[in-house]
Amino acid sequence: METILVAIFAVLTGLAGGYVVGTKKGQAIKEDIEKKVLEKAEREAEELIKRAERDAQEIKEKAQKLLEEAREKYEDMKKKALLEAKEEVLKEKEKVEEELREKRKELSELEKRLLRREEYLDKRETTLDKREENLDRRADFLDKLEAELEEKRTEVEKLEAELLEKEMKVNQLIEEELKKLEEISGMTREEAQEELMRRMEDEIRRDLAVRYKRIEEEFESTVDRRAKKILATAIQRLSTDIVAETTVSVVDLPNNEMKGRIIGREGRNIRAFELATGVDLIIDDTPEAVTISSFDPVRREIARIALERLVADGRIHPARIEEVVEKVKGEIEQEILNAAEEVLFELGIDNVHPELKKLLGKLKFRTSYGQNVLQHVKEVAYLSGMIAAEIGADVQLAKRAGLFHDIGKAVSHEVEGSHAIIGADILKKYGEPEAVVNAAAAHHGEVEFTCIESICAATADALSAARPGARRESLEAYIKRIEKLESIAESFPGVMKAFAIQAGREIRIMVEPDKITDEEAAFLAHQISKKIEEEVQYPGQIKVTVIRETRAVDYAK
Known part of the structure; x- marks a missing residue:
């Protein structure tokens, strides 16, 4: 634009000069002016070209920069889109894999159920063959x-x-x-x-x-x-662990200061704990330990677990105690059911009423002469089945009779009567076979046996109880039993002295040889054993030995 103005100005100047002077000198001035204007125009044109080139370069650089930014932005958007797409693909893949895992799990469970069913059918077929x-x-x-x-x-x-x-x-x-x-x-x-x-x-x-x-x-x-052959064959095929239990449990503490927190202000924590669990909490001078005492093993176990959790958590106050105890009670109930189902599965016994399962599971927390009752009935079931197999009786029925023969002990402290009669009533109520009911009622001789399977169960019960180390009794009951045995033996005519030995499992009787013959000694042993069976309660069996000795004495003078 400036170049055009300069050119116009030059033309006008030239015209004015020509018009005024009209001479040769004016012509020279004109040419000089035109030359200067032209040079100036050229310079300005060069500057404009240079400026245009610079602007073009700047525009090119800006365009290049914008292009680079656009390319980087495009790459970023591309990467972001790829990442999002990958994430979506991974999510879908995980979802599909999770669904596949679920399907595989369902298929695995189905295969296991089918396998168990097939095993059960095979076992059933084998059982039927064996039964035949x-x-x-x-x-x-x-x-x-x-x-x-x-x-x-x-x-x-x-x-x-x-x-x-x-x-x-x-x-x-x-x-x-x-x-x-x-x-x-x-x-x-x-x-x-x-x-x-x-x-x-x-x-x-x-x-x-x-x-x-x-x-x-x-x-x-x-x-x-x-x-002996039948019992030896049955015993050598069975090996179980029996743990003798007591009426107390000991809970270890991290330090003695924890005893004060368990007692609480003015004893409110210990009172709340004993009220919630129904046990006695004994806190004495024993370092870093407290004792839980109760004759109900279920309550004692609930109290033990609850106290251990309270000590580990550190928050001990009445509300927290009630919360933990209620939670543990629910867990113990589930553990009772699981214990029953595990035993039934091991023995291959099915079609058991749910309430009967609960009672069976409770035997895990019951003891008899220190022997865990659930382990005892499981042992009796195995032995009963083995004895039945040896003599040709119904093995499964004998197992069932052995397993449920002591079911009355699960409720014997809640209902009046002997555990044998209580158990028989429970089994009859829940639709168990007559042989199973008779085994429970007759295994302590309160009613007569009506079938061979109930006799197998009673025999197995005696074996399990008589095994050395399986059972124990209190010192007071032991002393009374020993005295009773000796007094019964000494009540018969012709008996000089009686001695109970082997922890009361054998009694040896010395008789007067001039009043009792060798033949009468055997009859006397039979009479004494019958009277002991009628008058004494004892675990296992007692051996009665009558000894007749003749001595000839003389003196050399």
Whole structure:
């Protein structure tokens, strides 16, 4: 724009100069002016070109910069979009993988259930096959028993005939003896008859003792050998751990200052704890420990776990105590159910009423003579099944009878009556088979046995209880039992002294040799054992040994 103005100005100046001067000098001035204007125009044109080039360069640089910024922004947006897309893909992938894991888990659970079902069906088929074999064996066993009974019946008839013959001979001897006595002694008939009857009674008693001992030896040589074989076979197939429990639990503390926090201000914490749990909390001089005492093992376990959690948490006040105790109670209830289901699964027993499962699980927290009852009934179930298999009885039914025979102990402190009768009523209420009900009712002899499976359960119960170390009793009860055993033995005529040994599991009886014969000693042992069974309560069994010793003493003078 400036160049155009300069050019116009130059033209106007030239025209004005030509017009005014009109001479040669004016022409020179004009040319000089034009030259200067042209030079100036050229310079300005160059400057404009340079400026245009600089502006163009600046615009090019700005454009390049904008392009670079746009490219960087595009790359950033591209990266961001890629990251977002990757995140979306990862999320979808995780979602799909989670769904796949769930599906795989469901398939795995389904496969496990199918496998368990298949195993159960296989086991059921095997059980049915074994049951059929057992029935055949049982039939053979019953046939043998029937043959043995027939032999015994023949023997008894023979003995009866012999006794009848003896009786006739006795009558003849009585007549002969009466005549001799009347002739020799001058006694009356009545006196002679009394003397003869006394002699014959002694002779018959000795004869009966000899026969009793012989029959008992024959019976023991067959039945006892057979029973020992069955029981030994069952015992050697089973190995269990029994933990003897006490009525107290000890909780360790991090320091003695914690005892003060457990007691609380004016004893409010310990009162709240004892009220919530129903146990006695004993805080004495024992360093870094407190004792929980209760005869109810469930309450004691709840109290132990609750106290350990309170000590670990550090917040001990009545509201927190109630909260923790309630939570632990729920966990213990679940643990009871889990314990029952675990035992039922191990034994392969199904179709059990839910309430019966709860009672079975409670046995985990019950003890009998220090023996855990749940472990005891599980051991009895295994032994009962093994004994049933040996004699050809129903194995599964015997297992079931052994498992539930002590179910009454789960509620015996809540309901009046013996645990055997209480257990039988519970089992009948929840639809258990008659053999299972009879096993519970009869295993302590309160009712008669009605089937072979209940006898198997009672036998297994005696084995489990009699195993050394399985049970123990209090010192006071032990002393009373020992004294009772000795007094029962000494109450029989002819007994000099009785000694209870082996922690009361055996009693040895010394008899007067001039009053008790060898044959009568065996009969006396039988009588004493029967009286002990009727009058004494004891775990396991007691061996009765009668000792008859003759001593000849003289003095050298």
